[in-house]
Each structure stands twice: as structure tokens, then as C-alpha cells.
Amino acid sequence: NAGVTQTPKFRVLKTGQSMTLLCAQDMNHEYMYWYRQDPGMGLRLIHYSVGEGTTAKGEVPDGYNVSRLKKQNFLLGLESAAPSQTSVYFCASSYSTPSVTEAFFGQGTRLTVV
């Protein structure tokens, strides 16, 4: 049982390049989330989705876009990467709201923008 899988695990981008981070879950969860983790700041919510075809902005959405075309996948896009987007990105999913049911996290994607 894979749980939440993030692809890729590591990436180095040049400023201005674009990329897409993929999150896939095999638990039939409705809710999916993208967080970024920075030293001393914990995890901050970028975007989230409460179902296929629906997305919403979180605390730090600027510079990112997301799509949820299939229930099991949640994509995070960087259109024009900036050094400030150097971070570790975590995807999470839950059956219902994480306040009620457990959120499961992927292992993270370490992104460096040079």
C-alpha cells in the first residue's frame, strides 16, 4: 500500500524555469493539500483541494498553481521559479477534513532554485 507518493524527491531548478510536482494517493481520499516547509516556520499551506476539480488557496499561494483533474492526483506547478521557492514541499491527503480524520503525508520533495 503506497499511501501518498510524491514525484520527484529532489530537484534543482534555475530561476525562471517551470516545473510540476506530482502527488498521488491510493487511499481514495477526497481532501488533498500542498504545504511548504521552511526552517523555523513549520509547514505552511499553499493550496488545497476538497474534491476532484476543486481547488482553493491556502496561506502562501503566490507563485504556485494547482490542478486536481483526477481524484487520486494533485499537481503543484511553479510557472517561473524564484529562489524564494527553495523549500521542501509536502503533499497530504485525508478521507475527510484533517480536523476529523488523519492526514497522511508524502515523503517530501526538496526543491532548490538557483
Added chain:
Amino acid sequence: AQSVTQPDIHITVSEGASLELRCNYSYGATPYLFWYVQSPGQGLQLLLKYFSGDTLVQGIKGFEAEFKRSQSSFNLRKPSVHWSDAAEYFCAVGMTTDSWGKLQFGAGTQVVVTP
């Protein structure tokens, strides 16, 4: 605005000693409260959660946490630490008024276990 504070950035504890990690929150009502653990190179794993009821909550791996409404705190404890408990620990808050279940995380406490 809501906030979650973990006052200790880094804690060093000897193996076999007790551990207590502090978490304070600022919120207009009693929120949902969580503790997560992140082992090196891994994602976050839920240790325990509090929604209502008994203010002493038992979790996995021998951890427990106590909710104190008067102090707006949800401190995590373990009586005897094992080397495998070396990790980063995050307190998180879910707002009861948020139907989409977003969580707000503290900055984390790094725990180092010495022999």
C-alpha cells in the same frame, strides 16, 4: 489571528529521560489539536489528537499530551525517551469553524537524544 507557538526550537535529552514539548495556541475557541512527528527524510506522522472530552490524550509510540484550556496549551510528553525518538515534532491546530479542515502548524521542535 490564530497562531501556534512552540517555544523550544531545539531540545537535547538523554536516552531514558523524560521529555516534554510545549505548544501554545491562540484561538477564539477550543480548536482541534494535533502532534505530528517527522523523522529525518520522512513525511509527517500523526502521534495523537484532541477534539474534546478527556484532556489527557494517549498516542502512538508511548506519547501523551495534555490539553489545558486555561493555559491554551497542549504539551506533549513521554516518560522515557528512546534513541528512535530523535526527530522533529510539530504541534498543529485545526479551527472548528473551518469546514475544509485546514491545519496551522507550529515552527517545530527538534529533539536530539544522547546516549
